Amino acid sequence: MNEASIPAIPGTLHGRDNPNAQARDARILARRKRIQDRLATLREGDVIGGKEGEKKEEIGKGKQQLVDSRRRLYRVKLRTDQDASAVRVAGDERETAHRAMEEMARQELRGKLLAEAEQSARHNAAVAMRWADLFSIEVPQDLYQEIEKQRQSCQKLISSKDKLISEIKSELKKKDDEFVRTLKKQAEDIDTLLQFMSRQFVEMQNAYKDELDEIENAFLAERDNTLLSGNKTEIEKLFKTRYEREDQHLNSYLATVAKYQDILEDLRKSDAEDYHILKIRLETDIQNLEQHLEAMRATYQLNTEKLEYNYRVLVERDHENQATINQQKRKISRQRDILSSLKSRYLETDRKYMEENMRLTDEYKRITEQFKDLxxxxxxxxxxxxxxxxxxxxxxxxxxxxxxxxxxxxxxxxxxxxxxxxxxxxxxxxxxxxxxxxxxxxxxxxxxxxxxxxxxxxxxxxxxxxxxxxxxxxxxxxxxxxxxx
Incomplete structure (x- = not known):
C-alpha cells in the first residue's frame, strides 16, 4: 500500500490555511506506517513459516505446533484488530471532515460579523454626524421630519443587528441538533465497536482453545513417540555408567585404604624411638620443675612473713593517719565556723553599704532634680x-x-x-x-x-x-x- 492508493478528501482540508490540516496529515502518515508494518510482519511470518517448514523434521512436533499456533493466532488478532480499527478510522475521517466544515462556517460567520460591524460603524458615524445638524433646525415640522429620518436610520441599524442575532441563533440551534446527531452516531459507533470487540473476544477465545488443544495433542504425540523411548534408552545408559563408576570408586577406595594402613604402620615403627627419648626428657623436666617448686615455696614463705610485717606496719600507720584525719576534720570545722562568721559579717557590711549607696543615689537624684528645677x-x-x-x-x-x-x-x-x-x-x-x-x-x-x-x-x-x-x-x-x- 503506497501513498497514491489513499485518496485525498476534497475541499479545504488540505489547505495550508486550515489549522487542522497538519494534524490530519500526521494521523494519515501514522496510519499508513502501521499498515505497512503489519504487511511487513505478515510477509516475514510467511517467510519464517516456509523456512520452518523445511526444518520441521529437525525440531519437535510440539515446538512446530507452537510456531504454527502463534502464526494463526496473530493472523486472527490482526484481522479482528482491523475490523475494530475500521470504526475508529471512519470516526476520525468523519470528525476531520466535520472540523473542516466547522472552520469554513466559522470563517463565513466571522466575515459576516466583520461586514456587519463595518456597516454599523458607518451608520453610527452618519447618525452621529446628523445629530449636530438637528440642533440648527428651528422649524418644528422640519425638526420632526429630520428626527423621523434619524429614528428610521436607528431602526434600520437595529434591524440589521436583530437579523444577525437571529442568524446566529439559528446557527446555534443547528449546532445543537448536530451535536445530538453526533452523540447518536458516536453511540452507534460505540455499539458497533462493542459488537466487534465481543466477536473478537469470542473468536480469540475459540482460537486460543483450539490452538491449545492442538499444542497439547502435539506434545502428547511427541512424548509418546519420541520422548518415552529416547528417555528410556538414555536412563539405561546412565544407570550402566553409574554402576561402572561405583565399581571404579570402590576399587580405588580399597587400594587407598591399604596404602594408608602401610604408611601408618611405618610411622608407628619410626616414631617409637622418638617417643622413648621424649619420655626421658619430659621426666627430667618434671624433676627439675619439682625442685624449682620447692625453691618457690621457700621464697613464698619468706615473702609471706615480709608481707605480714609490712601489714602490721601499715596498720599502725593507718591508725596514725586516722588520728591526723580526725584532727584535720576538727580544724576544718573550726575554719568553716570562722568562714560562716566572716560571710555573715560580709553580708551585713555589704547590705549596709548597699543601703548607703541607695540612699546616696536617691539623694543625688533629688539634688539633681532640684538643680534642674532651679x-x-x-x-x-x-x-x-x-x-x-x-x-x-x-x-x-x-x-x-x-x-x-x-x-x-x-x-x-x-x-x-x-x-x-x-x-x-x-x-x-x-x-x-x-x-x-x-x-x-x-x-x-x-x-x-x-x-x-x-x-x-x-x-x-x-x-x-x-x-x-x-x-x-x-x-x-x-x-x-x-x-x-
Missing part, C-alpha cells in the same frame, strides 16, 4: 525679665523719639527764624542701633551721637547696665538657692 526657674525668670525690659525699652524709645522729633523741629525754628542760620538735619546714623552706628559714615555738619541728648548710644549703655543688673540679680538668686539647699 535652672528651669532661672531660665523662666530670665525670659520674663528680658521680655519686660524689651517692652519698657520699646515704650520709652517711642516716647523719646517723639520728644526728639519735637526738639528737632524747635531747633530748626530757632536756626531759621530766630538766628537766620541754615539748619542741617542730624545724621540718619544717629537713630540707628549701636551696632550699625560704627559701620555708617558721619555726614559733614551733623551732630555727633555723644553730644545729642537721648542718643541711641546712651540708651544702649543704659540697656547694658540694666542687663548687667539682671544678671547679678539672677546670680544672687542662684547663690541664695544653693545656700538654702
Amino acid at each position: 535652672q528651669g526657674k532661672f531660665r523662666h525668670f530670665e525670659l520674663v525679665d528680658t521680655k519686660k525690659y524689651t517692652e519698657v525699652w520699646s515704650m520709652k524709645e517711642a516716647e523719646v523719639a517723639a520728644k526728639v522729633k519735637l526738639l528737632l523741629q524747635a531747633d530748626k525754628v530757632i536756626h531759621e527764624q530766630q538766628l537766620g542760620w541754615a539748619w542741617l538735619p542730624p545724621d540718619d546714623a544717629l537713630f540707628l542701633p549701636a551696632w550699625q552706628q560704627a559701620s555708617s559714615p558721619a555726614r559733614p555738619g551733623s551732630v555727633a551721637p555723644s553730644t545729642r541728648p537721648g542718643s541711641r548710644k546712651q540708651r544702649g549703655q543704659t540697656q547694658g547696665a540694666g542687663e548687667a543688673g539682671q544678671v547679678e540679680q539672677g546670680q544672687e538668686e542662684k547663690e541664695g538657692g544653693g545656700q538654702q539647699q
Whole structure:
C-alpha cells in the first residue's frame, strides 16, 4: 500500500490555511506506517513459516505446533484488530471532515460579523454626524421630519443587528441538533465497536482453545513417540555408567585404604624411638620443675612473713593517719565556723553599704532634680525679665523719639527764624542701633551721637547696665538657692 492508493478528501482540508490540516496529515502518515508494518510482519511470518517448514523434521512436533499456533493466532488478532480499527478510522475521517466544515462556517460567520460591524460603524458615524445638524433646525415640522429620518436610520441599524442575532441563533440551534446527531452516531459507533470487540473476544477465545488443544495433542504425540523411548534408552545408559563408576570408586577406595594402613604402620615403627627419648626428657623436666617448686615455696614463705610485717606496719600507720584525719576534720570545722562568721559579717557590711549607696543615689537624684528645677526657674525668670525690659525699652524709645522729633523741629525754628542760620538735619546714623552706628559714615555738619541728648548710644549703655543688673540679680538668686539647699 503506497501513498497514491489513499485518496485525498476534497475541499479545504488540505489547505495550508486550515489549522487542522497538519494534524490530519500526521494521523494519515501514522496510519499508513502501521499498515505497512503489519504487511511487513505478515510477509516475514510467511517467510519464517516456509523456512520452518523445511526444518520441521529437525525440531519437535510440539515446538512446530507452537510456531504454527502463534502464526494463526496473530493472523486472527490482526484481522479482528482491523475490523475494530475500521470504526475508529471512519470516526476520525468523519470528525476531520466535520472540523473542516466547522472552520469554513466559522470563517463565513466571522466575515459576516466583520461586514456587519463595518456597516454599523458607518451608520453610527452618519447618525452621529446628523445629530449636530438637528440642533440648527428651528422649524418644528422640519425638526420632526429630520428626527423621523434619524429614528428610521436607528431602526434600520437595529434591524440589521436583530437579523444577525437571529442568524446566529439559528446557527446555534443547528449546532445543537448536530451535536445530538453526533452523540447518536458516536453511540452507534460505540455499539458497533462493542459488537466487534465481543466477536473478537469470542473468536480469540475459540482460537486460543483450539490452538491449545492442538499444542497439547502435539506434545502428547511427541512424548509418546519420541520422548518415552529416547528417555528410556538414555536412563539405561546412565544407570550402566553409574554402576561402572561405583565399581571404579570402590576399587580405588580399597587400594587407598591399604596404602594408608602401610604408611601408618611405618610411622608407628619410626616414631617409637622418638617417643622413648621424649619420655626421658619430659621426666627430667618434671624433676627439675619439682625442685624449682620447692625453691618457690621457700621464697613464698619468706615473702609471706615480709608481707605480714609490712601489714602490721601499715596498720599502725593507718591508725596514725586516722588520728591526723580526725584532727584535720576538727580544724576544718573550726575554719568553716570562722568562714560562716566572716560571710555573715560580709553580708551585713555589704547590705549596709548597699543601703548607703541607695540612699546616696536617691539623694543625688533629688539634688539633681532640684538643680534642674532651679535652672528651669532661672531660665523662666530670665525670659520674663528680658521680655519686660524689651517692652519698657520699646515704650520709652517711642516716647523719646517723639520728644526728639519735637526738639528737632524747635531747633530748626530757632536756626531759621530766630538766628537766620541754615539748619542741617542730624545724621540718619544717629537713630540707628549701636551696632550699625560704627559701620555708617558721619555726614559733614551733623551732630555727633555723644553730644545729642537721648542718643541711641546712651540708651544702649543704659540697656547694658540694666542687663548687667539682671544678671547679678539672677546670680544672687542662684547663690541664695544653693545656700538654702
